[in-house]
Amino acid sequence: xxxxxxVTVLVTAAAATAGAQDAxxxxxxxxxxxxxxxxxxxxxxxxxxxxxxxxxxxxxxDLTTGRFRRTSTLAGLFDVIRNGVPGTAxxxxxxxxxxxxxxxxxxxxxxxxxxxxDADLRGxxxxxxxxxAGKGNCAACHMVDGDGGRxxxxxxxxGERRDPDELRADLLDPSAEVEPRWWTMTVxxxxxxxxxxxxxNEDTFTLRLIDADxxxxxxxxxxxxxxxxxxxxSMPAAGGTLTDAEVxxxxxxxxxxxxxx
Amino acid sequence: xxxxxxxxxxxxxAQVASGQEPASGTAPSFSPVTWERLxxxxxxxxxxxxxxxxxxxxxxxxxxxxxxxxxxxxxxxxAYQIPVIDRAETTPLVVDGVMFVxxxxxxxxxxxxxxxxxxxxxxHELPDDLRICCGRNxxxxxxxxxxxFMSTLDAHLVxxxxxxxxxxxxxxxxxxxQGYSKTAAPLIVKDKVVTGIAGGEFGIRGFLDSYNAESGxxxxxxxxxxxxxxxxxxxxxxxxWRTGGSPTWITGSYDPELDLVYWGTGNPGPDYNGEMRLxxxxxxxxxxxxxxxxxxxxxxxxxxxxxxxxxDAIQIPILADIEFDGQPRKxxxxxxxxxxxxxxxxxxxxxxxxxxxxRQTWAERIDDxxxxxxxxxxxxxxxxxxxxxxxxxxxxxxxxxFSPRTGLFYVNAFDGEADYFVREDDYEAGFRFIGxxxxxxxAIDNYVNAIRAIDPATAxxxxxxxxxxxxxxxxxxxxxxxVFSGGIDGYFFALDAETxxxxxxxxxxxxxxxxxxxxxxxxxxxxxxAAGNVVYTFGLD
Numbered sequence: 001x002x003x004x005x006x007v008t009v010l011v012t013a014a015a016a017t018a019g020a021q022d023a024x025x026x027x028x029x030x031x032x033x034x035x036x037x038x039x040x041x042x043x044x045x046x047x048x049x050x051x052x053x054x055x056x057x058x059x060x061x062d063l064t065t066g067r068f069r070r071t072s073t074l075a076g077l078f079d080v081i082r083n084g085v086p087g088t089a090x091x092x093x094x095x096x097x098x099x100x101x102x103x104x105x106x107x108x109x110x111x112x113x114x115x116x117x118d119a120d121l122r123g124x125x126x127x128x129x130x131x132x133a134g135k136g137n138c139a140a141c142h143m144v145d146g147d148g149g150r151x152x153x154x155x156x157x158x159g160e161r162r163d164p165d166e167l168r169a170d171l172l173d174p175s176a177e178v179e180p181r182w183w184t185m186t187v188x189x190x191x192x193x194x195x196x197x198x199x200x201n202e203d204t205f206t207l208r209l210i211d212a213d214x215x216x217x218x219x220x221x222x223x224x225x226x227x228x229x230x231x232x233x234s235m236p237a238a239g240g241t242l243t244d245a246e247v248x249x250x251x252x253x254x255x256x257x258x259x260x261x
Numbered sequence: 262x263x264x265x266x267x268x269x270x271x272x273x274x275a276q277v278a279s280g281q282e283p284a285s286g287t288a289p290s291f292s293p294v295t296w297e298r299l300x301x302x303x304x305x306x307x308x309x310x311x312x313x314x315x316x317x318x319x320x321x322x323x324x325x326x327x328x329x330x331x332x333x334x335x336x337x338x339x340a341y342q343i344p345v346i347d348r349a350e351t352t353p354l355v356v357d358g359v360m361f362v363x364x365x366x367x368x369x370x371x372x373x374x375x376x377x378x379x380x381x382x383x384x385h386e387l388p389d390d391l392r393i394c395c396g397r398n399x400x401x402x403x404x405x406x407x408x409x410f411m412s413t414l415d416a417h418l419v420x421x422x423x424x425x426x427x428x429x430x431x432x433x434x435x436x437x438x439q440g441y442s443k444t445a446a447p448l449i450v451k452d453k454v455v456t457g458i459a460g461g462e463f464g465i466r467g468f469l470d471s472y473n474a475e476s477g478x479x480x481x482x483x484x485x486x487x488x489x490x491x492x493x494x495x496x497x498x499x500x501x502w503r504t505g506g507s508p509t510w511i512t513g514s515y516d517p518e519l520d521l522v523y524w525g526t527g528n529p530g531p532d533y534n535g536e537m538r539l540x541x542x543x544x545x546x547x548x549x550x551x552x553x554x555x556x557x558x559x560x561x562x563x564x565x566x567x568x569x570x571x572x573d574a575i576q577i578p579i580l581a582d583i584e585f586d587g588q589p590r591k592x593x594x595x596x597x598x599x600x601x602x603x604x605x606x607x608x609x610x611x612x613x614x615x616x617x618x619x620r621q622t623w624a625e626r627i628d629d630x631x632x633x634x635x636x637x638x639x640x641x642x643x644x645x646x647x648x649x650x651x652x653x654x655x656x657x658x659x660x661x662x663f664s665p666r667t668g669l670f671y672v673n674a675f676d677g678e679a680d681y682f683v684r685e686d687d688y689e690a691g692f693r694f695i696g697x698x699x700x701x702x703x704a705i706d707n708y709v710n711a712i713r714a715i716d717p718a719t720a721x722x723x724x725x726x727x728x729x730x731x732x733x734x735x736x737x738x739x740x741x742x743x744v745f746s747g748g749i750d751g752y753f754f755a756l757d758a759e760t761x762x763x764x765x766x767x768x769x770x771x772x773x774x775x776x777x778x779x780x781x782x783x784x785x786x787x788x789x790x791a792a793g794n795v796v797y798t799f800g801l802d
Contacts, residue, residue: 043692088348091393204748
C-alpha cells in the first residue's frame with residue numbers, strides 16, 4: 001500500500017514539475033532540430049521506429065501524425081517524454097538527460113508534422129470547401145465536423161496529419177497506400193450470399209465490416225465459405241472528374257482542417 | 262471421483278514427491294521442490310516446476326484429461342487481476358496447488374491455483390532511473406526447496422521464501438546504471454541458480470552467472486564475449502568486444518546426462534552498425550553449452566555471425582531425442598530469430614540441419630558447417646534496406662513446444678520485413694547504443710503470422726494456423742494432442758496437434774504475450790495463460 005501511495009505522490013509531483021514548465025519550447029533553432037533528431041535516434045528509435053513512424057518492437061506509436069493520444073499540449077508532451085506513460089513500455093527518458101534535450105526532441109518531432117506557415121498552397125480553401133460538399137462528392141464518404149458519410153476517414157483534422165504533397169497523392173492516387181482499416185472485404189456466407197464492406201476490424205476468428213449502406217456487420221470466419229481482402233481504395237481518383245485547379249482548391253481546404261480551425 | 266478417492270487414500274503418505282497429487286484441504290499445498298523432483302518434473306505433470314516445464318524445455322505436458330475430443334468444452338475457472346497495470350509476460354509456476362506469478366515491474370505473487378485467491382505478494386523496491394530496453398517485464402521464477410528465485414529490473418537476483426513471500430537474500434548481479442537489467446526466469450542446476458542478463462541495447466558485455474541457492478553468492482560467471490586472453494576475442498575489431506552486448510535474456514535448458522547447460526545469446530552491440538565491430542562477434546547470436554558445475558564452455562554454435570539486424574538467438578533450446586538420417590540423436594531443436602530452423606547434436610554441437618521456417622531474404626542458404634551464406638546488399642544503410650525477417654524475427658523469445666507424441670515442433674512464426682538503417686553511435690555507459698534502427702514497411706496486417714508445425718527431421722512444414730494480425734505468445738503442447746497459443750488480438754486458442762485444426766477459442770480482451778501452462782489441482786487439469794493484465798485459468802466442468 002505504502003508503495004502505491006509513494007507512486008501516486010511521485011506521479012503528482014512529476015505532473016506539477018511539467019505544469020511549471022513554461023509551455024513554450026526554448027530550443028527551436030535548426031541546430032536544436034538536428035540535435036533533437038540525433039537524440040531521438042539514441043533514445044526513442046528502438047520503439048518508435050527510425051523516423052518516428054511507429055515501431056514493431058513494442059508497438060511504440062507513430063509520432064508524426066501531429067496528434068497524440070496522451071496529450072494535447074506542449075507541457076503535456078514534455079511530461080510524457082520526461083516521465084513516460086505509466087503502465088506501458090513508454091518509460092520516461094533517462095533521468096541523466098537534460099530538459100534541453102527533451103525540448104530538442106520535441107522540436108524534431110514538430111518538424112515531422114506539416115506546418116501551415118511553410119506550405120506552398122496554390123488553391124483557394126473556400127472554393128475547396130464548396131467542391132468538397134458539391135461537385136467533388138467527397139462528403140458522401142467523408143465527415144468534416146460531424147457532417148458527411150462514414151465510408152472514408154473523418155477529415156475534420158486531416159491538415160494536422162497530411163501535408164499538401166501527401167494530400168495531393170491521397171486525391172490523385174488513392175490506392176497507392178491504403179491502411180488495413182480501409183481495405184474492402186468480400187465475404188461469402190455458407191449459403192452463397194455475398195456481403196462487401198470496409199474492413200473495420202479483423203482478428204484471427206472474426207471480422208467486422210461497414211457496407212455501402214453504412215450498415216454494420218459481424219462475422220465468424222469459421223462459418224464463412226470465403227473472405228477476401230481487396231487492398232485497393234474504394235475512393236475514386238480525383239484526377240478523372242476534377243480539374244487541376246479544383247484539386248488545388250481541395251488541397252487548400254483539406255490542409256486548413258485542424259483543431260483550431 | 263475414483264481418482265479423487267485414490268488421492269485421499271494416499272494423502273497420508275509422503276505422496277507429493279512420488280508424483281501423486283493431494284486434493285484441496287487434504288494435505289498442505291506446497292512441499293519443497295528437491296533437485297530430484299526437478300529432474301523428474303515430467304513425472305509430476307500436475308505441477309509446472311520450471312519456466313519451460315522440464316529441463317528439456319519441450320513445454321509438453323503428459324496430462325490428457327483435456328484433449329482434442331473435449332477441449333471444446335473448456336470454461337473459465339477464475340481470473341486473477343495483476344494490481345500493477347502493465348502487459349504480463351509471465352509464465353507461472355505451479356507447485357502442489359500453489360501458483361507463483363511474476364508481475365510488472367518486479368513483483369511476485371503466490372495464489373491458490375484452484376481459486377485464484379492470494380497467499381502473499383512480494384514487492385521489489387526499484388530505483389526510479391532504470392535502464393530497460395522494452396518495457397517493465399518479468400517472465401517468471403525458478404524454485405528449489407522452499408525458495409523462489411527471481412530476476413529484477415535493477416539487475417538483481419532475489420531469493421523469496423515460497424510460503425511467506427519474505428525476502429531471503431538480494432544479490433546485485435550487475436550495475437543497473439550501466440545498462441544492465443534482468444527479466445528472465447532463472448534455471449536451477451543442482452544446488453545453483455543459473456541466470457542471465459539483459460542490456461544488449463546498452464553496450465553491455467553479456468555473461469551467464471551461477472549463484473549458490475543458499476547464500477546468493479556467485480559461483481561462476483561465463484562471459485558471452487571472451488576476453489583478450491582468448492583467441493575468439495579476435496572476432497571483434499579493436500576494443501569493440503567491451504561493449505559488444507551478447508546478453509542472455511531468456512531461460513536456457515539443461516541435459517542432466519551430459520551435465521550441460523544450454524543458453525542462447527543475444528545480438529552484438531551496437532545492434533545495427535557492424536562497421537563498429539568487424540568480425541564474427543563471438544559468442545553473440547549463439548547457443549552455448551556449458552558445464553553445469555563450472556560454467557566452462559563445452560561447445561558453442563553461432564547462428565548469425567556478425568549480426569546487423571538485432572536477431573538475438575534468444576530462443577529456448579528444445580532438447581529432444583529424435584531419429585535423424587536413420588540414427589537416434591540427442592538433438593537440440595531451434596527456430597531462430599533469423600528465420601532458419603536448426604537441428605544440432607546437443608552432445609557435440611554438430612550442425613545437422615538449417616532450413617527456413619519463416620520468410621527470409623538475407624541468406625542464400627546455410628552451408629554444411631551451419632554458417633549462413635549471405636545475400637549481397639542486405640546490411641542496414643543510411644537510406645534503409647528492406648530485409649526479412651523484421652526486427653521481431655521469424656520468431657522471438659516466444660516459447661516454442663515439442664510433442665514426443667506427434668514428433669512435431671511448434672513455433673509462433675512471423676513472415677515480416679523491416680527497413681533497416683545504420684548510423685554512427687558513441688558509447689556512453691548507461692545509454693542506448695544501437696547504431697541505427699528500423700522502420701516497419703507496411704501495417705502488420707499485410708504479413709503472415711502463424712503457428713507452424715515442423716517435422717524436425719526434415720524441417721518440413723506439416724501445417725500452419727494463421728493468426729490475424731499477429732502473435733507474440735508462447736506455445737504449449739499436451740498428451741491430449743492439443744496445442745495452445747494466443748495472439749495480440751486477445752484470443753487464446755487450442756489446436757489439434759496433428760492437423761492444426763482449431764478446436765476452441767476464447768476472447769480474453771487484451772493481447773496474449775505470455776506462454777500458457779497446464780497442471781492439475783484436485784485431480785482436474787487446468788490451463789493458465791496471462792493476457793493483458795490478467796491471469797486466466799480454464800478447465801472442464
